[in-house]
Amino acid sequence: MPDSSFPAFHTRSFQEHGLWIFYSVLSGLLAGLAATVFLVLLKHATEFRMEHSGLIWLLPAAGFAIGWTYHHSGKSSAAGTHLILDEIHDPQNVVPLRMAPLILASTLLTHLVGGSTGREGTAVQMGASLSDQLSKVFPIRPEERRILLVAGAGASFGAAIGAPIAGVLFGMEVIHAGRLRPFAVIECMIASAVAYEVTRLLHAPHSIFSQYSGSWFELRSFLIILGCGAVFGILARTFMAVTHLVERLQVKWVQYPPLRPFYAGVLLAALFKLGGLERYSGLGLGVIQNSFSVESPALDPVLKLLLTALTIGSGFKGGEFIPLVFMGATLGSALSHFDPGSLPLLTSVGFAAVFGAAAGAPLTCAVMAMELFGWKVAVYAVAGCFIGNLFSGSQTIYRSQSEVTSSRR
Template identity: 40%
Template structure:
């Protein structure tokens, strides 16, 4: 009987692994193709906008069109990434299949006309709708549906940034603070790796930066890095608060999505004319490059916070990771001479540190630093990730993240509370 039971157990295990490999491959291949297409189109429309400076004046019209799409065709898709996290937690809703096409169109319009967004949000939402298609076709059970949506997050993130290992960890970690979903490791690994390989086969080249010089490893240097990490965490909190503040204000006073998008675009155009620069439109990749190479305007990081918070808070589509990279790298650049640290080193710390505080995923962000910068300065990045994560408290760009375990016993939180509910309780 023991032999038969062992054989049955081994067979079940092999079937389970085969199932995860098959489903993870489907999600990864699909995510890679859609993300590659998204990145290609983003590059094309960015070049088009740069060649036609007048296009950004149409941003209010673009906001109205996006609002129209989500009001009449995408009501169940408005929450975006938060809807995917919400389904993973509760399993009460199905991810709309139309989420993928609608977010692609919305992201296309946003980037063409100069909205300050990135791409990972669109990549994750497209992968999420594809995972939902797999769920429906194969009639996947409730628990496995959740795992495949986690794999979709990994596939979307890994393919969007050319960081497959980070994609695996990010999907498993970002769902709930204090808990890693190790039961999803196989499909997450397959989806992220295959998604990355497929985008590579499409000829996609991801942006990577080089740390030209590392400071001497001394107690003073570690002290400086600790202080920098604290400042990066404050920047992440500032962005999260302004971003959610804009969203809540618009939800209360501008419930009509069409009017909301139009006014949001109008504000962005007005701010662009006010400061006399288009550097804060779109993804802002040239400014990130400049942050690693030379000097940037002292308030570039704050300008990007405002532009991105208004763009995302008023209903435009895309993602927030690249803008957070912009905010962090430019802040690091500005602080580098004050702390007597190499510019590229401080910019790299800021890029990772601000994103870590905003995403509440310290392990994924540490792995991100290894993949982006080849392991240079890993001890410093580890400090930045830990400090930024701890000091950022319960502020996040993903309000539906659950708090599985509080960061400290000092926080009296109920199991399963979301970032959103914690913030509401703080405001009372």
């Protein structure tokens, strides 16, 4: 039977095709502008925190403020990316516009005080929620809102990391749970290209990485990547398990939701400042960059995993992408201890494979690696990401995606 999850391409009139190109451009503009504003503000917040490291002691207060705001004013937006996934799979109501400013403010506050979270998840929520508002302005059928959500989310992801092709695939592979729909690809491509160009023209602060300069294929390197891919997948699986454990324990032990990030903030501040773990606070982009040239300590991915699970599992905002990239890059770098010549390759593949395994997005992340590190990494990235995905299990960081995927098996 034909799938009716997206309106069939051939049933649209020429005028409708033109309208959807227009909608896609608008979606891309909104996503690109939102991503640019967010990345610029986040850069300033991070720099300010690094200049005033004492702000980490405010983690408990920031946690309570975030928890209180979502508990009393943002319940309809609290599900975040999960809400977007739910609306794509079963459209009911337009995603609340308040999601964008809420996630923006809470993510900036989290990073201002050194919380170990990411940024791309915030960009995805902002882009999708803003794109969905177009359905209030234009005559868009409820079932066609899915296209706006997929395009907006994917465009924001690609714009935030500087990888527009990966953004297209993210929208189709992750947000729509692996079901690639050819008649929605055009809209996603337009939105992602526009969003990326907006961030480029406005000079959004993207991270720049060295290009992989090794050979296209060496059997020895390929076999090493296959083995390490399994380790990357196990790390992703462990992160999901620990994060969900923190969530369950918080719900069990702390009845008043705003106190969950408050108590976690007390523990995190103590660990960062008194435990000497400030290296793992915030985004950790400097640590990621260094991992490509200097072998990382073996404890780097482990400690980042534990601190991120505590941060995100307790209700701080920002998403998992950068922390998972941190874990993957430092794990790959640490594994190069057994083969020092493979450090740049293992770090590049680990960078992509751990998030790919956790998100159920091996294709997206393999392409992301090619866009960020050069096309010479292609064979290794594909192998590492798909092996990692195989070893990560059936669950993903996006629970709604996991449920939909499981229901199709």
